[in-house]
Amino acid sequence: MYSRLIGLPKRNSFFLFGPRLTGKSTLLRRAFADKDVLFLDLLHPSVYQRYLAEPAAFLREIEAAKGKYKRVVLDEIQRVPALLDVVHHLMESSLGRHLQFIMSGSSARKLKRSKANLLGGRAWSLELFPLTHEELGADFMLEKALAFGTLPRVYAAREEAVGEDLRAYVETYLTEEIKAEALTRNLGAFIRFLPMAAAESGHTVNASNIGREIGVSYKTVQEYFQILEDTLLGFWLEPFAKTVRRRLSKQPKFYFFDTGVLRALKKTLTVPLESASPEFGDLFENFFINEVRRLNSYRRLDLTLSFYRTDAGAEVDLVVQRPGKSWLAMEIKATARPSSSLCSGLVSFADIMPAAELILVCRTDQPQIFRFGKHTVRALPWRDCFELLSGGPRS
Secondary structure, eight states: OOOOSOOOOSSSOEEEEOOTTSSHHHHHHHHSOSTTEEEEETTSHHHHHHHHHOTHHHHHHHHHHTTOOSEEEEETGGGSTTHHHHHHHHHHSTTTTTOEEEEEESOSHHHHHTTOOOGGGSSEEEEOOSOOHHHHGGGOOHHHHHHHOOOHHHHHSOHHHHHHHHHHIIIIIIIIIHHHTTOOSOHHHHHHHHHHHHHTTTSBOOHHHHHHHHTOOHHHHHHHHHHHHHTTSEEEEOBOOOOOSSOBOOOOEEEESOHHHHHHHHTOTTSOOOTTSHHHHHHHHHHHHHHHHHHHHHTTOOOEEEEEEBTTSOEEEEEEEOTTSOOEEEEEOOOSSOOGGGOHHHHHHHHHOTTSEEEEEEOOSSOEEEEETTEEEEEEEGGGHHHHHTTOOOO
């Protein structure tokens, strides 16, 4: 069991969201293992059926406990959203005022759809992701992370089982879970949509083209992407939006939350991953942006993430606005041999944001500097870049 970077509150009630297999239940059972914790697993059939039939039973059980518990964990809360009304009532009463409520789930969508009581700001909202390179420590291997992702159970699996675990995740979770929660009425079209969405990961999305390929409307494709976002399986990276004279891209990019799941959807798990291949480069970009997003969440850095692209084709993969600090423009390349030819997008960005720090994120062993008139680009080993994001020393 790897130590996780996420900080779990010891007093404040909170939601812990995250995709399946990111380790939410394991983390909570480990962090809150005392005898004064009531742990309710709503994935367990009998527990689920009991509270689905009568949510008020939960209130009576807390009353009967007579102060025995200090914390209550409701695992997979989206399965019985009505329990949140009971939690709210307890929070407002003398009976539950001193209880810490911990609610985990793999889908925020069902809570939103059912107009569930999200406790009006009385509970913090946290998110758990696949393992980061920092959490894996000495066990981290970049090639393995790119090829198979870093879901805890998958990363720890025997080599021969990794592919099967990822296929099961895609074939069982991404279809059966969607079906079980009735998130789409046309499951067949959604299944056809998934590999196309995976093929577009890291690129600006053309929903009309995808819709024509799978035989659904533009609006339906948008709804499918919304399902992926609401079930925490992917996220949008918005285009840089600072007002400038030249016209910038207005279409966002979509990224899946894990490179292993991405390759499973694309059905490329059995294809050897070569470091010089375009797929390796795409996965490296996906991995790095996901790492930034995870560490931003865990460390509460309040970074604003976007990408830069002009009609002329100049592009920067990741633009980071840091509170109280200069902007970072980061071009992400898997090369171990950085060159000036990879810096054109960064120089274009510097023309409109001259105070920004320009970074070429790559696999070089040592930092390098490229100069373009008044602009300077630093090529950095990808691990070193996280010091910049966290406000640490400059390389």
